[in-house]
Amino acid sequence: MRTPVILLASGCFNPLTNMHLRMFEIARDHLHRMGQYDVIGGVISPVHDAYGKKELISATHRLNMIKLALQDNDWVKLSDWEAKQESWTRTRQILQHHQNVINAYLKSENNINVNEADLNWMPDNIHKQCGTNRGVVVKLLCGADLLESFGTPGLWADEDIEAIVGEHGLVVITRLNVNLPEFIYNSDILTKYLANIMIVTEFIRNEISSTKIRRALRRSESVKYLIPDKVIDYINKYSLYGSQNTKIF
Numbered sequence: 001m002r003t004p005v006i007l008l009a010s011g012c013f014n015p016l017t018n019m020h021l022r023m024f025e026i027a028r029d030h031l032h033r034m035g036q037y038d039v040i041g042g043v044i045s046p047v048h049d050a051y052g053k054k055e056l057i058s059a060t061h062r063l064n065m066i067k068l069a070l071q072d073n074d075w076v077k078l079s080d081w082e083a084k085q086e087s088w089t090r091t092r093q094i095l096q097h098h099q100n101v102i103n104a105y106l107k108s109e110n111n112i113n114v115n116e117a118d119l120n121w122m123p124d125n126i127h128k129q130c131g132t133n134r135g136v137v138v139k140l141l142c143g144a145d146l147l148e149s150f151g152t153p154g155l156w157a158d159e160d161i162e163a164i165v166g167e168h169g170l171v172v173i174t175r176l177n178v179n180l181p182e183f184i185y186n187s188d189i190l191t192k193y194l195a196n197i198m199i200v201t202e203f204i205r206n207e208i209s210s211t212k213i214r215r216a217l218r219r220s221e222s223v224k225y226l227i228p229d230k231v232i233d234y235i236n237k238y239s240l241y242g243s244q245n246t247k248i249f
């Protein structure tokens, strides 16, 4: 029997790009082709404002843009749990929270109090898709650069990396200039849990990044077809990313 999986992408989404949405599609295709997993949902979890990364705009705006971008998406949902915590939360805790909540909910057959915020990111027809006996695994969906950041000294705790890879698992999308097999080979922890790391090769190479989108916006260059139209309208409306009086349609 296939294991039900939710793919969770945590990051800045500053702003959300078409590549963020595409990551979910290619990861789901890949996992289904492998035959071992049943991807029952996708979750986008934008980072808390307190993460404090340069140029990070408020979570309110980032959440609103994701909501607009997902309006026509029938399987990827927004989770605002991380962004609404008191402060920044480690990725390990985010994965654990989502996995615990969904499994408790499934076991209880609706009889526990799940708060509104958590109901919002759960897949539609979750009971039908999973029944009560099949535990859902929440896997971290990320790009190769995020995996590479595991090697930045002092950034991630070793025990967190071990829990993320060992208890959840990674689905990693290739990115230009990152040699994933070599990076994994050089890490003892990653090699130990190799079976839990799925590498998804994006053959239709595409280097859209939020950094490049912000740069284009600052320079009044068009970002159409790189981010969803509704997100462009929102950026225009609130003059985000230095886009005042610019032509970004």
Ligand SMILES: Nc1ncnc2c1ncn2[C@@H]1O[C@H](COP(=O)(O)OP(=O)(O)OP(=O)(O)O)[C@@H](O)[C@H]1O
Pocket (backbone or CB within 6 Å): 009, 010, 011, 012, 013, 014, 017, 019, 020, 023, 141, 142, 143, 144, 145, 146, 173, 174, 175, 206, 207, 208, 209, 210, 211, 212
């Ligand atoms: N072009 C891409 N290819 C593969 N993965 C990507 C790509 N763009 C973003 N991602 C992944 O999406 C997740 C969320 O990323 P994030 O919001 O930090 O996007 P980003 O575009 O890399 O941001 P920034 O340019 O601001 O650093 C991360 O796991 C990141 O690796």
Ligand SMILES: O=C(O)c1ccc[n+]([C@@H]2O[C@H](COP(=O)([O-])O)[C@@H](O)[C@H]2O)c1
Pocket (backbone or CB within 6 Å): 010, 011, 012, 047, 051, 053, 089, 090, 091, 092, 146, 149, 155, 156, 157, 160
């Ligand atoms: O959990 C950790 O220890 C941890 C350490 C560094 C980064 N992260 C997460 O990694 C995500 C991407 O960060 P960044 O800086 O690459 O945009 C963001 O969601 C952070 O919360 C998480």
